[in-house]
Amino acid sequence: NAGVTQTPKFQVLKTGQSMTLQCAQDMNHEYMSWYRQDPGMGLRLIHYSVGAGITDQGEVPNGYNVSRSTTEDFPLRLLSAAPSQTSVYFCASIKTGGGSYEQYFGPGTRLTVT
Amino acid sequence: DAKTTQPPSMDCAEGRAANLPCNHSTISGNEYVYWYRQIHSQGPQYIIHGLKNNETNEMASLIITEDRKSSTLILPHATLRDTAVYYCIVRATSGTYKYIFGTGTRLKVLA
Numbered sequence: 001n002a003g004v005t006q007t008p009k010f011q012v013l014k015t016g017q018s019m020t021l022q023c024a025q026d027m028n029h030e031y032m033s034w035y036r037q038d039p040g041m042g043l044r045l046i047h048y049s050v051g052a053g054i055t056d057q058g059e060v061p062n063g064y065n066v067s068r069s070t071t072e073d074f075p076l077r078l079l080s081a082a083p084s085q086t087s088v089y090f091c092a093s094i095k096t097g098g099g100s101y102e103q104y105f106g107p108g109t110r111l112t113v114t
Numbered sequence: 115d116a117k118t119t120q121p122p123s124m125d126c127a128e129g130r131a132a133n134l135p136c137n138h139s140t141i142s143g144n145e146y147v148y149w150y151r152q153i154h155s156q157g158p159q160y161i162i163h164g165l166k167n168n169e170t171n172e173m174a175s176l177i178i179t180e181d182r183k184s185s186t187l188i189l190p191h192a193t194l195r196d197t198a199v200y201y202c203i204v205r206a207t208s209g210t211y212k213y214i215f216g217t218g219t220r221l222k223v224l225a
Contacts (some may be wrong), residue, residue, distance in 0.1 A: 004157075033213075035215075040217075041217065042201065042215035042216050042217050042218060043158065043213075043215040044215070045213065065128055088155065090157050090158070092157075099146070099165075100145075100163055101148075101205065101213075102148075102160045102163065103150070103158070103213065104158060104160065105157030105159070106156070106157050107156060107157055108156070108157055114179050
């Protein structure tokens with residue numbers, strides 16, 4: 001049971017480039033989410049999904065796209081990278097039940113945009 | 115979702131109990147209290163959650179006051195590996211799905 005995996009671990013992009021951050025989970029959770037964490041800050045929700053084919057925006061969705069074609073995978077796409085998107089990106093898979101939501105986070109992708 | 119207030123930092127001696135407070139005075143009746151921690155730059159780790167009653171698991175205990183306006187996370191025997199940022203979050207049991215992570219409490223366990 002690998003939990004939540006993210007690739008790549010590190011990435012450097014030039015302004016204007018696009019790329020996809022990968023996230024996969026093997027816990028059969030319906031809910032998944034993407035966060036970004038800037039230095040010294042808490043996590044901010046970018047997008048989330050409540051099941052295959054269903055996604056919605058979080059607090060800071062601009063500049064990012066998501067899709068959810070399978071339960072296991074929830075990729076995050078940066079459309080045209082900007083220096084303001086330099087951050088650490090965390091994907092989470094969410095265990096639900098009885099009204100509670102326990103999030104299980106991946107190790108993160110450290111992105112630098114120059 | 116209710117806002118939470120936590121002290122920015124705390125120290126604790128190794129082997130002693132670490133008591134981390136959280137104020138959530140605007141919490142609603144259907145909101146759970148969750149605790150996560152983030153060690154160095156790793157992904158946050160779920161610790162525990164509760165609604166009304168005190169809860170305990172293998173990692174920690176959660177004490178929620180009777181009026182639910184505050185809570186305390188207790189690490190019974192802190193070790194150096196418990197040095198981390200601890201986040202207290204409240205969210206509704208239903209409705210819009212959103213967690214609001216604040217800046218948390220930076221706990222330093224001292225040898």
